[in-house]
Amino acid sequence: MTLLGAGARLVDVAGGRTLAGAELAAEVGRSMEALSALPTGVVFARMSVDLPSVLTYLGAFESGRAIALIDPALDADVLAGLVSRFRPAAVLSASGDAPEGYFVRGDDWVRSSADGVVPHPDLAVLLPTSGSTGNPKLVRLSRHAILANAEAIAQVLDIDADEVAPTCLPLHYSYGLSVLNSHLVRDATVVIEPSGVLGRGFWDAVNTYGVTSLSGVPYHYEMLRRLKFDPAKYPTLRTLTQAGGKLRDELIAEFNDKMLAVGGRMYVMYGQTEASPRMTTVPAERLAEKLGSAGPALPGGKFAVRRDNGSETTHPKIVGEVVYRGPNVMMGYADDESGLAKGDEYGGVLATGDLGYVDEEGYLFITGRLKRIGKVFGNRVSLDDLEQAVRVAAVGIDVVAAVAAGDKVVLFAEGADKDICKDASRALSERLHLHVSGFDVRPIETVPLLASGKIDYRTLEGRL
Known part of the structure; x- marks a missing residue:
């Protein structure tokens, strides 16, 4: 055929x-x-x-x-x-x-x-x-x-x-x-x-x-x-x-x-x-x-x-x-x-x-x-779930990328200012009942993408 x-x-x-x-x-x-x-x-x-x-x-x-x-x-x-x-x-x-x-x-x-x-x-x-x-x-x-x-x-x-x-x-x-x-x-x-x-x-x-x-x-x-x-x-x-x-x-x-x-x-x-x-x-x-x-x-x-x-x-x-x-x-x-x-x-x-x-x-x-898992103070968390939680938290973040960073998670928030990032960290802390310091939400001008339009997590890991 x-x-x-x-x-x-x-x-x-x-x-x-x-x-x-x-x-x-x-x-x-x-x-x-x-x-x-x-x-x-x-x-x-x-x-x-x-x-x-x-x-x-x-x-x-x-x-x-x-x-x-x-x-x-x-x-x-x-x-x-x-x-x-x-x-x-x-x-x-x-x-x-x-x-x-x-x-x-x-x-x-x-x-x-x-x-x-x-x-x-x-x-x-x-x-x-x-x-x-x-x-x-x-x-x-x-x-x-x-x-x-x-x-x-x-x-x-x-x-x-x-x-x-x-x-x-x-x-x-x-x-x-x-x-x-x-x-x-x-x-x-x-x-x-x-x-x-x-x-x-x-x-x-x-x-x-x-x-x-x-x-x-x-x-x-x-x-x-x-x-x-x-x-x-x-x-x-x-x-x-x-x-x-x-x-x-x-x-x-x-x-x-x-x-x-x-x-x-x-x-x-x-x-x-x-x-x-x-x-x-x-x-x-x-x-x-x-x-x-x-x-x-x-x-x-x-x-x-x-x-x-x-x-x-x-x-x-x-x-x-x-x-x-x-x-x-x-x-x-x-x-x-x-x-x-x-x-x-x-x-x-x-x-x-x-x-x-x-x-x-x-x-x-x-x-x-299976492999998109991070740890916050020893607690296993889904990085995909964290991204979704930030998007639905109504703090003004639509595009976000989460990467594991030792005993915490870093989330890069596109177009967000520092106050919005703090709000997102607090929202994750309240949702998962873990200390706010385990969620490092950082502003980024543009989340890097692969040619496919998917998030380039490897590049973000290099920025930790």
């Missing part, structure tokens, strides 16, 4: 060009030819939000060439480490001097040696596990997993040939890639516009090209609220989707009401890169009723929770680690080039690392993250 539907279209806003039908197929074919001329091995592609990057990805997928999608802003040292460990056939859209063992060809680094590890034939896409720093592994996603997830998402969102989706999110981010996949597989149109939902050019494109949907992570919705987003200004825009972390319930209700008022719909979803990436969608017609839920599993998937003793259950209200089973689960991780040749190591089962429970109707509720 192909990812590129016969009626799919790409609109390149920057180039003023639309590709469809035979012309789009020819461009993808040229990308396939260019990739086939490279040495053996996985291809690294630095994925900007532009037409060449999309065509490179489609050329790789359609030709069966394994491709790793790399953040173009990735730290140079991290990229060098990845190149050393995985010895890719080439690094496309590279910059600067080529590392040892590579030569420069146009904008690319090409490996000098023809010898390399042949990736497993099922392997299609690799995505790094972390953001701009660290020593990331690569998530190995099969062609079957990518296609299964694209079809399941298209089914629950009712995507058809009339849909027009913009590139709201980076294409190296699994959610952004998922939006692209789920629309192209259903003959829909993708508008390639690089400025994102907070850029003026994006909203011009929404009106010019009749965009029908918008996808965002929680930070985007916090910002849209500040900008007083009004869907009535955009007559064709009638669908909102949200994933990439838990959006606070009051914002879900607010945006859902906005969309209902104009005859639109909002979908809340949950996923992980390791699941290609989406696992749930709350049906739009039940969003208000199921506020706070991540929704039921996508078609073909199912959930259970794993208790401390290792047993699994679907009994309502029992909290444990969320375990997902479905055709979209990754093949596994790769630490170096030897891992590229491995087959499926997970068998369609993913222990998510998230805590949650499943209600009587099979709707999943996420309550926290």
Whole structure:
């Protein structure tokens, strides 16, 4: 099965060009030819939000060439480490001097040696596990997993040939890639516009090209609220989707009401890169009723929770680690080039690392993250819960990030002054019945974000 539907279209806003039908197929074919001329091995592609990057990805997928999608802003040292460990056939859209063992060809680094590890034939896409720093592994996603997830998402969102989706999110981010996949597989149109939902050019494109949907992570919705987003200004825009972390319930209700008022719909979803990436969608017609839920599993998937003793259950209200089973689960991780040749190591089962429970109707509720735990004077606290507690404390803080700091927790509050931070510390102290000194709420001009729009906790840890 192909990812590129016969009626799919790409609109390149920057180039003023639309590709469809035979012309789009020819461009993808040229990308396939260019990739086939490279040495053996996985291809690294630095994925900007532009037409060449999309065509490179489609050329790789359609030709069966394994491709790793790399953040173009990735730290140079991290990229060098990845190149050393995985010895890719080439690094496309590279910059600067080529590392040892590579030569420069146009904008690319090409490996000098023809010898390399042949990736497993099922392997299609690799995505790094972390953001701009660290020593990331690569998530190995099969062609079957990518296609299964694209079809399941298209089914629950009712995507058809009339849909027009913009590139709201980076294409190296699994959610952004998922939006692209789920629309192209259903003959829909993708508008390639690089400025994102907070850029003026994006909203011009929404009106010019009749965009029908918008996808965002929680930070985007916090910002849209500040900008007083009004869907009535955009007559064709009638669908909102949200994933990439838990959006606070009051914002879900607010945006859902906005969309209902104009005859639109909002979908809340949950996923992980390791699941290609989406696992749930709350049906739009039940969003208000199921506020706070991540929704039921996508078609073909199912959930259970794993208790401390290792047993699994679907009994309502029992909290444990969320375990997902479905055709979209990754093949596994790769630490170096030897891992590229491995087959499926997970068998369609993913222990998510998230805590949650499943209600009587099979709707999943996420309550926290196993590793997002801090200590305040020896008492274990959920960092995610602390962030939520600050947001609902009505002290004037909407964007906040909590990190563990020894025997206390530091919370960075965006745009807050010192008095507001003191109010937040007192509110946490009263809520958890722990001394106020255990909650160090600090003002910060802007909470740092990864390219995906998620909070960059590692950078914040470096500021302690």
